Amino acid sequence: MSLRPLGMEPPPERELLCIFGTGDLGRSLGQRLLQTGYRVVYGSRRPHSCGPLPPGAQVMSHTEAAQLAAVVIVCVHREHYDFMEEVAPQLKGKVLVDVSNNSKKGLYPESNAEFLQSLIPAASVVKAFNTVSAWSLQNGPSDAHRQVFLCGDKAEAKQAVRELATRLGLSVLDRGSLSAAREVEDFPLQLFPEWRLPLCIATGLTAFFFFYLLIRDVIYAYVEQDKDISFRIMVSLANKVFPIVSLIMLSLCYLPGVMAAILQLYRGTKYRRFPDWLDHWMLCRKQLGLLALGFAFLHVLYTLLIPIRYYVRYKVTAHTVISKQTAVFDTTSAWRTDSYFSVGILGFALYVLLGITSLPSVSNALSWREFSFVQSKLGHLTLLLCTLHTYLYGWNKFLRPSTYKWCTPPGYMLCLVVPSVVLVLKLLMVLPCVDRSLGRIRQGWERTGPEGEGTKPLMA
Ligand SMILES: NC(=O)C1=CN([C@@H]2O[C@H](COP(=O)(O)OP(=O)(O)OC[C@H]3O[C@@H](n4cnc5c(N)ncnc54)[C@H](OP(=O)(O)O)[C@@H]3O)[C@@H](O)[C@H]2O)C=CC1
């Protein structure tokens, strides 16, 4: 009995397809095609010794197999395409599907598909299936592997491949002519594309603040006080850099939202596209937030470590030995430090909650309203708590001239700039008059300019 995917119509008259190459992809694709109701014939260099093939498939030489089908799927690496020239007479007028990928970018002057087309000019080459994998064809594709990018110069050939992909349960995205094949062939080489910008930001901020604090703390002490406190790099410095980067990145998650709102208010409509950079920024907010959460985790772990540090234990012992009489208890300090810790812990708890709700399995279980409540309302509350935590950390240190070593502000002060700006702007956004305008714009209302020269409402 065939295991045809649910809801898929079988191909008319059990169409015969030809696959060149009996390797990993050839076999997996053949098996899926057979399950979907196609007949499959393989073209192989060694039809009698090519190893196990999906039951029901035939195997013969390339020349014989090519004659039988109108569509030939070439599951062979580009390096071996030269054998195709021998089969050229049998491939005349056929649809050739190029599934190949490269192991590196820019390996060849032209795309594999265009190269194949130049070898067999009498056939119609279509680029497809290079983003699926042999593994996902056998185990059921995940969302990332369900998309097939299609390009080719002949409309009928493309249509034939589109139908084929659709019957296999894959979703097809048309990328245009065969000249787009180069771009399509590079897709599988991309490594975590949506993480690239957040990772660059995280690395840049970490490097900047590490060197900034290294100069202010370690090098300053060495030059001005002749003290070697370089050991502080490992924990003290790290535990300043991590929360700083975390807070800035968290605020960068919420900055584009506020900017988008300002842009909508300024334009008086929601029907105009945001600039590309803003779109791109908004799309990587989840990754920015998850990285920020990672840095916050590091900050928590490093903070828990403080009491068992040699340096801290030494200080405590020395202090207890020297001060015979107990120090005066300062209620303000007690309030400040307790609030600082408490706000930090609450902020972190919400931070973790935000991280959990961004997991697809959790966010899929939420309604849109629930999701936006958590990510927007609780998100801004998290930012508020974490910013407050940093203000409490600084407290009145900004009044002391000794804080500004070599006339530079301390790291925590620098890192408060973006979150404070975001929070103030957000506060302005929730003022009743602004909130009302924004609400109307988001429901489709458009501002008409002075003397009727403004935009007209768009038909939805
Ligand atoms: N594996 C995957 O998940 C994916 C692979 N692809 C692409 O599919 C193509 C095939 O990949 P894959 O199946 O993994 O590779 P394999 O190495 O597993 O198989 C390649 C097949 O090509 C044939 N072949 C090898 N050398 C020659 C030659 N000199 N002349 C003619 N035919 C030859 C062989 O079949 P025979 O012995 O029968 O002639 C061989 O089994 C590649 O271009 C790859 O980039 C694309 C997406 C995913």
Ligand SMILES: [Fe+3]
């Ligand atoms: Fe902290």
